[in-house]
Amino acid sequence: MLAVVPPPVTVRVPSKINLHLSVGDLRPDGFHDLTTVFHALSLTDEVTVALAEEPGVEVYGEGEQVVPTGPGNLAWRAVEALAAHVGKADGASNVRVVLRKGIPVAGGMAGGSADAAGTLVALSSLWKLEIGRDELAEIAAKLGSDVPFGLYGGTALGTGRGEQLVPVLSRHTFHWVLAFDQRGLSTPRVFTELDRLREAGNPPRVGSHAPVVEALASGDPRQLALLLGNDLQAAAVSLRPGLRRTLRAGVNAGALAGTVSGSGPTCAFLCSDAESALEVAAELAGAGVCRTVRVAHGPVPGARPVGGDEHR
């Protein structure tokens, strides 16, 4: 009898920006406590998983030259973690993962984490596992603190190292322009730089997340624009001083406000509506302050199959 090979499964998974990112002091274990408001954007990666004779990862698109295709790829670590979780001893030995990247690599938009989240969802469908998002989120949290958010998407308050999530009500679709920098920034380097800046002086810290949550509920982009804040921004700008110029150029082009996304160097600009975002993007692209400009909106859902139920 011929074995039936299941068809490949493709999942689309969002990027994230942090509308608010408060970083606590360095803990003795080397980590920092975070309080953050994640916001999932329509700038996405696509993850396809299939059964194949030769296991491995292929990467196409944004940053394909610098993304590892071996065991260091976070998507591959997700394959191994799910196989271990369900006791498939050699589960990874016939899985092939294809990543089509739209999210900038090392851009502070959690692209690798998105791929891991997408892989967990795609593979649990390929393997026909009866496994809910909350159970996947437990595996996800072990892979990285931004991975669980890739599963849920939307807008969420993250605490701990960012992996403990509570959904936040957001009444409005917000329109964003993203400016990609020439090169990525290493997240650990940005945290180390923040620790250094804090030892040397007392850089201002973002306050409570509560006003951001209220602005999201009100749905007014102007109110939200006044409240965007990121403790990592000073460190990212210290390592990449040109970001100051990029942030200024976005606001001069008509954005309501700009912020460094996560650990940077991508800058995210909040605009009053979709039309304004297109105008800001066109002007920013002509200003010569960044490598590429994209428009996106949020919030969007977390990792979900392409085709079939994607619009539900």
Ligand code: ATP
């Ligand atoms: P974060 O905002 O979570 O700190 P980031 O968006 O700044 O992450 P990523 O794009 O996730 O950064 O990549 C960080 C590093 O992880 C890259 O330099 C790359 O070497 C490695 N990496 C591993 N797997 C992937 C993947 N699937 N996609 C992108 N980078 C990956």
